Amino acid sequence: MDTAFGFITIGIIGFLGAMSPGPDFVVVVKNSLLSSRRAGFFTALGVGLGMLVHVAYTLVGIGFIVSQSILLFSIIKYAGAAYLIYLGIALLRTKKSDKQILAVQVLGERKKIPARQALGNGFLTNVLNPKVTVFFLSIFTQVVGPTTPFFVQAAYGIEVATIVFVWFAVLAYLLTITHIRAAFSRFH
Helix, strand or coil: CCHHHHHHHHHHHHHHHHHCCCHHHHHHHHHHHHCCHHHHHHHHHHHHHHHHHHHHHHHHHHHHHHHHCHHHHHHHHHHHHHHHHHHHHHHHCCCHHHHHHHCCCCCCCCCCCCHHHHHHHHHHHHHCCHHHHHHHHHHHHHHCCCCCCHHHHHHHHHHHHHHHHHHHHHHHHHHCCHHHHHHHHCCC
16 A cells, blocks of 8 residues: 555544544543643543554554464454444444533532643553554554555554544643533533
């Protein structure tokens, strides 16, 4: 696969993955709304750093699998494609009631969350989420081939981690704008 096309593909899939509701989304929303913009930002940073952990072991694992068996790599590649299709269909079928994860209580006193704790919340939520592993494996097996240089593979991973961090940092910023925070109080 062409490297430029790979970056575009990984970027789009990474952005859509970041936008989909899940544990990372919930923890960033919770810390942003219940605490502060700063807490939301550090939570987003923790999620982004957690992504780098997934990138590291995925790249090492894919390299090992390719070195052992092209057949096994192909099987994982097709299983990954099937998983991405499943995720797309599941996202399209999400019920409105499932989307109400944003309905957190934002009234009352804000709880101060230290930056270190917020960073840890984001990092652990991401690192301990097994779906991220499957997601990375699915993406990388579609774009990375046996001849893709390691530095390009690493750049793909850094691209996804950066996209995820930026998405959640922007989300934290937007959720802490006064009139948006007030709109969420109506879900109470």
